[in-house]
Amino acid sequence: MPTIRDVAQHAGVAPSTVSYVFNxxxxxxxxxxxxVQEAVDALGYHPRASARTLRSSRTHVIALALPRPAGRRNAVDGPFAIAVSDAAVxxxxxxxxxxxxDKAEGLRRVALSGLADAAVLMAVDMExxxxxxxxELAFPAALIGRPADEDALPWTDLDWEEAAALAVRExxxxxxxxMVYxxxxxxxxxxxxxxALRGIAGAAxxxxxxxxTVTVAHAVDDPAEVARRLRGLLVERADGGARERPTALIVQHPSAHHHILTSMTDAGLRTPEDLTVVxxxxxxxxxxxxRLPRxxxxxxxxxxxxxxxxxxxATALRENTAGDAEAGPRLLADTVGHLLIAPALLPGDTPLTAPRA
Structure with missing residues (x-):
């Protein structure tokens, strides 16, 4: 069955443009x-029949789409899964x-299976x-994450850009x-x-x-590699010593701070004597x-x-689109909601004051 991306490619436009034509x-x-209409006719694109079928039943189930590589642990996945489950109950x-x-196809399978009334999507990319x-399927969903097109779907998020900017300013x-970010x-x-992109933009x-001056580095999951990178950034002088040694490290990676202190010790650094960590x-x-400012x-x-x-x-779509094959996309576009939470920098056991030379 042709998809909205197939239509967009055939018409030479973005998938979002096809959606705007429809809704x-x-x-x-x-x-x-x-x-777009010529592409629809040429490809035989008819997504609304399946969408109407999905909306005709109710499962009382919310799908949580949490893409993750097998075996890789993330400190935030578990707490969010539990919190969404509690909220759903x-x-x-x-x-x-x-x-x-496979984010898109994974969600497509869930939507077309009829197993859920709506979805909550994590690990959100800008596009x-x-x-x-x-x-395409008029399937209700909301995002934990702020996409580039903020009017695309309902979403909630921490203001990562302001959080990074706040840490640098303080x-x-x-x-x-x-500083190293x-x-x-x-x-x-x-x-x-x-x-990730919003945090880096906020640091700048x-x-x-x-x-x-803020130098951006990237986290890795291997503590030994983190120690090596910290040593290169904070101890060794890549430019022959002309630059001052950074005195602050801002850690955005959701799991890195669990081993960052151990990695600092391996690199011969102490907090807060040598380095302030936020x-x-x-x-x-x-x-x-x-124990850290955060x-x-x-x-x-x-x-x-x-x-x-x-x-x-999901409720609005089910109650207001009966008999109208094209009402779903229009309704989704009209029911967008946002929650952007302002950050607060909380104190830890260590001060923000720069170590003395």
Whole structure:
């Protein structure tokens, strides 16, 4: 069966443009509309019959789409899965977990299976391919993550950009002039993961006007490799010693701070004597992170709101699209909701003040 991406490729436009032609949520030129319709006719694209069938039944199940490589652990996956499950139960729903790494096709399988009324999507990319699937099938969904097109679907997120900027500004005010921003992995940045790109952008924004220099590095899961990189960034002089040694490390990677202190010890560094460490995205209740200054990830609030948004979309779609094959995409476009949570920098056992030379 042809997909919305097939139609877009045939018409020479973006998948989102095809969605806008169908749901009428954005102005589209007559020439573009004509090309899309010609592609639809040529390919025999008819997604609405399956969407109507899905909306005709109710499962009282919410799917949580949490893409993850087999065997790899992430500190935030478990707390979010539990929090979304609890939120779903409070609303009278069960939770179905899907971990397919093929994000778009994994969601398509769940939507077409009829096993769930709606989905909550994690690991959100800036231009997330699952948004096209949701529009194509008129399948209710909400995101834990802020996409580039903020009006595409309902979403909730921590303001990662402001969190990074806040950390840099506060460290600069405490006397730090050279900092390292330990961002998420190179793989996540290359994949345009939303929280990774927004954090890096925030670190650059925070440095402007403060007189501070922020060097961006990328986290890895191997503690020995983290120690090696820290030694290169914080101890050795890649430029022959002309640059001052960084006195602050901002850690955004959700799992790296669990072994960052051990890695620092292996690199011959102490905190706070040699290096001030600030964590962005610490999980509330994580004792290993509470000793450090941190911006906590509001897991319960994000999970509760995103689940409510997904259920609200499912209810609206079921109750308002009977007999109207094209109403689903229009309704989804009209029921977008957002929750962007402002960060707060919480104190730890160690001060922000820059170590003395």
């Amino acid at each position: 009428g949520s954005r102005p589209i030129s007559e020439e573009t509309r004509r090309r 409070r609303l009278g729903y069960d939770l179905l977990l899907t971990t397919s790494q 997330d391919a699952r948004i096209d699937v949701v529009r 460290l600069a005010a405490a006397g730090h002039r050279e 330990l961002a998420p992995t190179e793989e996540e940045v290359a994949g345009r993961r939303s929280y 924004r925070g440095a402007r006007g403060t007189g501070a 964590v962005i995205g610490a999980v509330p209740g994580d004792l290993s992170g509470r 911006v906590e990830l509001p897991v319960e609030t994000l999970a509760g709101e995103v689940t409510r948004l997904a259920v609200t979309a």
